[in-house]
Amino acid sequence: MTYNIYIPRDTAALANNADKVALLIEKEALQRNLDIHIIRNGSRGLFWLEPLVEVQTPLGRVGFGKVCLEDVGALFDAGFHLGKSEHKLHLGLTEEIPYLAKQQRLTFARAGVIDPVSLDDYAAHDGFKGLQKALNNTPQEIVSAVTDSGLRGRGGAAFPTGIKWQTVLDCPSEQKYIVCNADEGDSGSFADRLVMEADPFMLIEGMIIAGLAVGANQGYIYLRSEYPIAHQILNEAIETAYANNYLGQDIQASGKCFELEVRLGAGAYICGEETSLLESLEGKRGLVRAKPPLPAIEGLFGKPTVINNVLSLAAIPYILDKGAAAYANYGMGRSKGTLPFQLAGNVKQGGLIELAFGTSLNQLLEEFAGGTFTGRPMHAIQVGGPLGAYLPIEQWNTPLDYESFSAIQAVLGHGSIVVFDDSVDMLEQARFSMEFCVAESCGKCTPCRIGSVRGVEVIDKIRAGINPEKNTELLEDLCETMIHGSLCAMGGMTPFPVQSAFKHFAVESQNAGEQ
Amino acid sequence: MNKPTHWDPQDVQLAIDELKDKPGALLPILHKIQDQLGYIPKESVPMIAKALQQTSAEIHGVISFYHHFRTTPSGNHVIQVCRAEACQARGSRQLESHIKNSLNIDYHGTTRDQEFTLEPVYCLGNCTNGPNIQINDKLEAEVTADKFDALKSQQTTYLVELT
Numbered sequence A: 001m002t003y004n005i006y007i008p009r010d011t012a013a014l015a016n017n018a019d020k021v022a023l024l025i026e027k028e029a030l031q032r033n034l035d036i037h038i039i040r041n042g043s044r045g046l047f048w049l050e051p052l053v054e055v056q057t058p059l060g061r062v063g064f065g066k067v068c069l070e071d072v073g074a075l076f077d078a079g080f081h082l083g084k085s086e087h088k089l090h091l092g093l094t095e096e097i098p099y100l101a102k103q104q105r106l107t108f109a110r111a112g113v114i115d116p117v118s119l120d121d122y123a124a125h126d127g128f129k130g131l132q133k134a135l136n137n138t139p140q141e142i143v144s145a146v147t148d149s150g151l152r153g154r155g156g157a158a159f160p161t162g163i164k165w166q167t168v169l170d171c172p173s174e175q176k177y178i179v180c181n182a183d184e185g186d187s188g189s190f191a192d193r194l195v196m197e198a199d200p201f202m203l204i205e206g207m208i209i210a211g212l213a214v215g216a217n218q219g220y221i222y223l224r225s226e227y228p229i230a231h232q233i234l235n236e237a238i239e240t241a242y243a244n245n246y247l248g249q250d251i252q253a254s255g256k257c258f259e260l261e262v263r264l265g266a267g268a269y270i271c272g273e274e275t276s277l278l279e280s281l282e283g284k285r286g287l288v289r290a291k292p293p294l295p296a297i298e299g300l301f302g303k304p305t306v307i308n309n310v311l312s313l314a315a316i317p318y319i320l321d322k323g324a325a326a327y328a329n330y331g332m333g334r335s336k337g338t339l340p341f342q343l344a345g346n347v348k349q350g351g352l353i354e355l356a357f358g359t360s361l362n363q364l365l366e367e368f369a370g371g372t373f374t375g376r377p378m379h380a381i382q383v384g385g386p387l388g389a390y391l392p393i394e395q396w397n398t399p400l401d402y403e404s405f406s407a408i409q410a411v412l413g414h415g416s417i418v419v420f421d422d423s424v425d426m427l428e429q430a431r432f433s434m435e436f437c438v439a440e441s442c443g444k445c446t447p448c449r450i451g452s453v454r455g456v457e458v459i460d461k462i463r464a465g466i467n468p469e470k471n472t473e474l475l476e477d478l479c480e481t482m483i484h485g486s487l488c489a490m491g492g493m494t495p496f497p498v499q500s501a502f503k504h505f506a507v508e509s510q511n512a513g514e515q
Numbered sequence B: 001m002n003k004p005t006h007w008d009p010q011d012v013q014l015a016i017d018e019l020k021d022k023p024g025a026l027l028p029i030l031h032k033i034q035d036q037l038g039y040i041p042k043e044s045v046p047m048i049a050k051a052l053q054q055t056s057a058e059i060h061g062v063i064s065f066y067h068h069f070r071t072t073p074s075g076n077h078v079i080q081v082c083r084a085e086a087c088q089a090r091g092s093r094q095l096e097s098h099i100k101n102s103l104n105i106d107y108h109g110t111t112r113d114q115e116f117t118l119e120p121v122y123c124l125g126n127c128t129n130g131p132n133i134q135i136n137d138k139l140e141a142e143v144t145a146d147k148f149d150a151l152k153s154q155q156t157t158y159l160v161e162l163t
Helices: A011-015 A018-031 A069-077 A119-124 A129-135 A139-149 A161-170 A191-198 A200-214 A228-243 A274-281 A310-322 A324-328 A361-369 A402-407 A426-440 A446-463 A468-485 A489-493 A495-504 A506-514 B009-019 B026-037 B044-052 B056-065 B092-103 B145-155
Strands: A002-006 A035-039 A053-057 A060-064 A090-093 A177-182 A218-223 A259-264 A305-309 A338-345 A351-356 A378-383 A416-421 B077-082 B116-121 B133-135 B138-140
Touching: A011 A018, A011 A228, A011 B138, A018 A035, A018 A069, A119 A200, A129 A200, A129 A310, A139 A161, A139 A200, A139 A310, A139 A324, A161 A200, A161 A305, A177 A200, A177 A274, A177 A310, A191 A200, A191 A228, A191 A310, A191 A338, A200 A218, A200 A228, A200 A259, A200 A305, A200 A310, A218 A228, A218 A274, A228 A259, A259 B026, A274 A305, A305 A310, A310 A324, A338 A361, A351 A361, A361 A378, A361 A416, A378 A426, A426 A446, A426 A489, A426 A495, A446 A468, A446 A489, A446 A495, A468 A489, A468 A495, A489 A495, A495 A506, B009 B026, B009 B044, B026 B044, B026 B056, B044 B056, B077 B092, B092 B116, B092 B145, B133 B145
Parallel strands: A002 A035, A177 A218, A177 A305, A218 A259, A338 A416, B077 B116
Antiparallel strands: A002 A053, A053 A060, A060 A090, A338 A351, A378 A416, B077 B133, B133 B138
């Protein structure tokens, strides 16, 4: 009998020695004369358990985690390959692990379940059903389905995806482009990475559908260079898609064509801003463009361009397959569907949690975080990346949806949640926000380029106790200038974490200044 | 990592010729050169400029804009330390100062023995398991001061086969 054993090849698993674990399991099985078949799947997104090794049993897949090299021998001794529960790392049926069972997985339904580069595996799990429908629809029907689903851009700005697509569809042009923004630079976010490493065909399918919808035959995935594993897996998947006629000329004998290529960024956070990304793709410095013209009208190489985040494009196959209404049934108010929240920082159980919009931060922390990693009380939470506000405990009951977060001058952004314990120095965090802007500003507009440098200087003065009142006033003035005078969100939102640190954690700031 | 200190202009020319006709060819060309040589030699700038019909100033402007590209060789090992918030929340500031003290260099510096170059990085996408660092192309999670010391000595330890 052959035992099927799943060992993820995802970044988080590899960082915890998944490759060596796989080698050791293979070696150990050989010595014990056991016939095993190792499948290198993606991650389920339960990252504190990585490498999460699973074995196929008649009842389903049974998980063991986190598996270290020294555990392998004992796991075999305890009959883990039979799914036996003796070993302390035994987690039961993976699907029944509460962290996973409590989620509403639409976009991430296949993550960790399939071999990311197996086309058969993908097809056996509803893969390419959306594309099949799209091939039988008119471009307008596809765009209308996306509009009706209520999907809003998952990159952070939450602009309705359907409206963007409609604009590109309505542009008369021979050449149009689909660009996927995979420059996931926000600290605390890894949902795009998980899509690309665990289920890359879903992204490819979403991009092909986008191409069919607006009449574009060329797509680019702009991937950050910090994601080498995602790069490798995407390239393997694209090659397979070409070999099986899902990409290239005459897709599945439909007469339609779509070409797709991965382009690497080069360590510039600003290139996650869409116009800067387009400049970079064109081979230039990633300087932000003034809008208008919108990229939908004059985008890549001056042509109409759909530019969407990985998660927006990844949601498309589900919408086409199950219908716009099925997707819109999830969520609340104008925030439709699900958002993969990314719980990170100082928590015991960090990972990806896909839920419909509307759960409160408190609920999410209680049900999933498992407390802090350090064991100290949680104190400040930064939601939405380095440009998002720090939330004090009083705000943790805010529902996780776009409008509720806007109402408290915070952003949901890409859905990242970074937890800090009570040892955090909020003045230092405020300083870092400005310092990060100094390092990453593209330099095109003055409020961002100069404002951030002045911001660091003024905060340093406040920390040193030099005229703290006057300098705090000056900092507030500077923040307002950056918010209202910057060309894009980099300079325009850098003040949010700074202001929130002063507004909600004022006492600590003063104390730190006096020390 | 073995990085050649002498480079053959012909190899660079081959990389340029292979990629120059792609739309937006500059970043792919720069990546290819840096992947091959470990850095982008200053002397290759006019070669790239000529192939893309741009000025050397334009090429230089692009190279200097992106943190990833370097114009001088690095040490034998490049250590990138994540400075972003999720790692800060798990102790990266303390780790950062330990690493700087241990190597006796600041960011962008190279140790005198040419073994290590230290670079900051803003997020490696493993934010649940920080603090993260990357040594050459290998990501290391949950790095403590002790773990760093062990990793560091692994990099400078060589196996000598005695037969």
